[in-house]
Amino acid sequence: MNAHIQSKTSAVTRVGAARIGIGGPVGSGKTALIERLIPAFAGRGIPIAIVTNDLVTAEDAERLRRSGLIDPKRVAAVEAGACPHTVIREDPTLNIAAADELEIAFPDAELIIIESGGDNLASTFSLDLVDWWMFVIDVAGGDDIPRKNGPGLMKCDLLVINKTDLAPHVGVNLDSMVADARKARGDKPIALTNCRADEGVEAIVDLVATQLLFK
Known part of the structure; x- marks a missing residue:
């Protein structure tokens, strides 16, 4: 157990649990990805806790609590009450408080x-x-997404292109979509995932372990 992990990339110096964000459009598969990440991190001996954000419900938190993948008490819910980006960017105090409370409750x-x-x-x-x-992002959202150069896609530490299995069914050329993403992001990492088949998840865990966590 290591309860004192420092981040290599934080804007502030933090000793304790490292914190990673997962964002993206509605339906891109964020919660499904977390459901795959939970056992993957557990398999590496990395204890985790989770904060979910919804507009006026705790839907995603309840889904994770019912999953049987994690102690339900390790999942906290934040109700944004406004545009979701407000509580992760403009005024993240609700999320900071929720993460702080989880860290106190679960010091491991x-x-x-x-x-x-x-x-x-x-x-x-x-x-x-x-x-x-x-x-x-997901392939069903359209292969033009990487060409739109949205701040989320451009500024994130890792871009995840999810639901790769759907590409032939929605008329998306996955190779071209990936090429456009690489052109937009330069040498910043990209991961391809199919959460239904648990494909690409271990690569994300590897990246988190090597780029974010150190002991």
């Missing part, structure tokens, strides 16, 4: 995942809230 946690409510391509995380963040 080495990582706290903060899931944004579904938002548009302009959604970004305050680095006062998270140390590192990923942005999830």
